[in-house]
Amino acid sequence: MSAVRTVLGDVPADQLGVCDAHDHLFFGSPRLPGQELQSESAARAELQAFVAGGGHSVVQWTPYGLGRRAADLPPLSRETGVHVVAATGLHQAVHYDDETLAGLRGRLAGVFFSELTDGIGTSGVRAGLIKVAGGFHALDAHARWTMSAAAEAHHATDAPIAVHLELGTGALDVLDLLCGELGVPPHRVILGHLNRCPDFTVHSQAAAAGCCLAFDGPSRAHHATDWRMPDAVRALADAGHGDRLLLGGDTTTAAARSVNGGPGMPYLLRRVRPRLTVELGEELVARILTRNPGRAFGVQWR
Structure with a gap:
């Protein structure tokens, strides 16, 4: 039976x-100084607000070395009743120092495999997905290295691979590498941040390849605004790809949390869900929020 690996x-x-x-x-990067998500009480409050809006599960895409705090995830899951999925993987090179990256050379796929099967560090928490990242309209050597390691770990476990697309770009290059050169089945690949580059043609081509498509995070000043996202989602649904669409909040800074006055996790259900319901209807939106994540993250673990 297909299962989602939670904490x-x-x-x-x-x-x-x-x-x-x-x-x-939890999340922390040198690119976002002073905005780290490191407060356990704030994380609990976000989960409680999400539950109050009707939420049940959260997939955390925080990868290796960026403050996952894996040992703190099980207590939060138990206390709030929310299924939480943790990630292994590696982000873009700019999020790490040279020493960290050098220490992973020659063993990255093994790290991913171990965190999926044995657990993250000494926490015993097993990751349920591999998170990697592309670049802006291109794949650099770091992206190819991390995606090659992710593909190797996938082939050993069947774990899904979730991809940060920089400003929503490079989707087809990612699929050419992961699914073409590295042999990852398209349905095991999740492309993130497609809302940030509303190129309907590229979206359609990626969907036709068979991958999962995530529209994740409320708009920011330098991204395509929220009003364009429903059109992109509707176009994919109308083309018969409604069963591979995903929605997420992608809260990455302390200021973005609802407890600090930002949209936070509750925004997905408080604002995004009713907005999409107007365009797509309640039944399809419910399916995107419930059935589709199980298909994307549920695998027969090896």
């Missing part, structure tokens, strides 16, 4: 409930 163990894929398919409870 409290494997859960049948059809039991996730309403799912935020891309978010962060």
